[in-house]
Amino acid sequence: MIKKMFLAVMVVSALVSCTTGNIGNPSSNLTLRLSGLEPLGDDFVYEGWLIVNGAPVSTGVFSSVDFPQTFSVKPSTLHRAxxxxxxxxxxNDVDPAPSMTKILVGDFTGNVASVSSNGVVGDFSNASGKYILATPTNGGDTDELSGIWYLDLSSGTPExxxxxxxxxxxxxxxxxVVIDxxxxxxxxxxxxxxxxxxxxTSPFKxxxxxxxxxxxxxxxQNAPSGLSFPLDLRGYATVISVEPYPDxxxxxxxxxxxxxxxPENADDHVTIPMEDGPLADLTGTVVR
Known part of the structure; x- marks a missing residue:
């Protein structure tokens, strides 16, 4: 009888021990399926965060932009996010909180969060732009096609x-400006x-x-290696991007x-409208 009781206690203790161990180190999978991200500079990384009871919990950092990517997270954290x-x-960030540079955000509906940059970076659906070709920093009427200014001169006054x-x-x-x-x-x-x-402080002006x-x-002046200034900007692309800061x-x-x-036939000091860029919104899904 004593032997049977001893064995029963041992079995119960083993079960408790296993259960306690599982509770102490539970894990589950969080899978990111994101599109449009590009590699960052060498000094920066992407970091995912789950918001649990209003507080951020890191899911890990990454540099590769090949997806899907999966991260191990405690189920108690994952399911309450x-x-x-x-x-x-x-x-080499030592701050345990997210930076100001947030790029994607989305709420969980069930086990899926649809994430987007729209609303956290900005809504660019109505973005528009105009520019002129001119070189006001040389004080004369020379090389006027070698400068670009994002302003509207159609009224005769810069706006x-x-x-x-x-x-x-x-x-x-x-x-x-993308030159060659x-x-x-x-x-x-x-x-x-x-x-x-x-x-x-511009070296080019x-x-x-x-x-x-x-x-x-x-x-x-002071053109980057491989280029020559002044130059005729016509035929090249001009772009407005949204950059992380610092970058x-x-x-x-x-x-x-x-x-x-x-345009190849653009005149200087004439207002030229821009068009929609190639990417104004990043999207993806996060699955738990």
């Missing part, structure tokens, strides 16, 4: 040329009715001031709400 968030973080939503602190706009396959920045900006961030108080650039990538980020091929 109401929202998924994807952010961009420094590669705002871009219609874009205000971005959160983790993002900035950036203008580009090489993207060259016109500068980053947050205000469509003010100078861009490098207006006073002329020596006669900073130009008008709008985003833009004169490509007159160390030399290329435009994946979100490009506006684009235009500068």
């Amino acid at each position: 109401t929202k998924f968030v994807l952010s961009i973080e420094p590669a 705002v040329g871009l219609d874009l939503p205000v971005l959160d602190g983790g993002w900035k706009y950036e203008g580009w 396959g090489v993207p060259v920045s016109t500068g980053t900006f947050s205000d469509i009715a003010d100078f861009d961030d490098n207006a006073m 002329g020596d006669m001031g900073d130009g008008p108080a709008f985003p833009g650039e004169d490509f007159l 160390n990538s030399p290329a435009p980020f994946t979100l490009k709400p506006l684009l235009h091929i500068i």
